[in-house]
Amino acid sequence: MSSLSQQLENLVLEMPGVVAVFASGPLIARGALELTSGSASRVEVSGGDNDAYPDRIVVSVGLDAAAQAPVTATAIASGIRAALPEGALTEIVVRISSVTGLP
Amino acid sequence: MTDDANDDIGGSGYSLEQLGDYLDGGRTPAIEAIEGNAECQAVLASLERFGSLSRELVSRDAAEHTEIDETWFSSLMSSITREVKAGRDIPLASADPLTTLSITEGAIRGLVRAAGDSIDGVIVGRCALTDTAPANSSTGGVAVDVSISVLLGTPIRAAAEAVRQAVYGALLKHTELLIDSVNVTVSDVHVIPAEGDAR
Numbered sequence: 001m002s003s004l005s006q007q008l009e010n011l012v013l014e015m016p017g018v019v020a021v022f023a024s025g026p027l028i029a030r031g032a033l034e035l036t037s038g039s040a041s042r043v044e045v046s047g048g049d050n051d052a053y054p055d056r057i058v059v060s061v062g063l064d065a066a067a068q069a070p071v072t073a074t075a076i077a078s079g080i081r082a083a084l085p086e087g088a089l090t091e092i093v094v095r096i097s098s099v100t101g102l103p
Numbered sequence: 104m105t106d107d108a109n110d111d112i113g114g115s116g117y118s119l120e121q122l123g124d125y126l127d128g129g130r131t132p133a134i135e136a137i138e139g140n141a142e143c144q145a146v147l148a149s150l151e152r153f154g155s156l157s158r159e160l161v162s163r164d165a166a167e168h169t170e171i172d173e174t175w176f177s178s179l180m181s182s183i184t185r186e187v188k189a190g191r192d193i194p195l196a197s198a199d200p201l202t203t204l205s206i207t208e209g210a211i212r213g214l215v216r217a218a219g220d221s222i223d224g225v226i227v228g229r230c231a232l233t234d235t236a237p238a239n240s241s242t243g244g245v246a247v248d249v250s251i252s253v254l255l256g257t258p259i260r261a262a263a264e265a266v267r268q269a270v271y272g273a274l275l276k277h278t279e280l281l282i283d284s285v286n287v288t289v290s291d292v293h294v295i296p297a298e299g300d301a302r
Binding site: 020021022023042060062063065068069070073074077081089090091092093094095096097098099100102103 | 138139140141144145148189192195196197199201202203204205206207209210213214217218221273276277278279
């Protein structure tokens, strides 16, 4: 799963309004995940038979206040969906964990 | 500092005090457990916003000022560490049944705090979101309660109204909450010592 999650983290970070991608779980859980999967990505990719068709993708992001959170969340989900093979029945969870930079 | 304020922030392994030190050190070298943690980032953002004031408050010189209440500062820090906890995921609408979008309660509280702090002369002390929906109702709003401290000399009514509008505007832009009310209570007046005052 490591290459897909890293690819998705890079993709999300490049989206307008996204200033950070946060770890979905606490530090200890993430450390364990890194040990077992070898992935240092903050995007959680789980389940499925292979890297291209995961069951679930969870991303927690920090946004800049200039971007509208609901619109940006939708754009992130669409971007992730577009990165998956057509027809993949992957559940995508986008969580806005912070909005910073209010004027 | 209270016990709350010394708690591990967001499972990062770092306390509020350590985050303060990290901020003072220019956030270098970058610590992944802090930079990759939303709750730590929210605390750092709050600390940065009133960094100059906090430095005044914790300095020995400032402590000599009778106007400065360290208990208030500790209470503020406790509020912040409590409020940044992610809490519930508040849903955002999605047209795709396989997609779940949400914004955390902690992010919303952070937004409320930042909106209030953005008003000149205002420091947000505490903010709370309360469901106003009747039990078993799928729709319903929230009441937002914000307590603020106002810089001595700032027109209080105007400051409170500006906070109310800023909070309402921020919630309208970033959430899909039905906002029943934004209640602002001025609970304190603060003084920032002029440079050299304490010497």
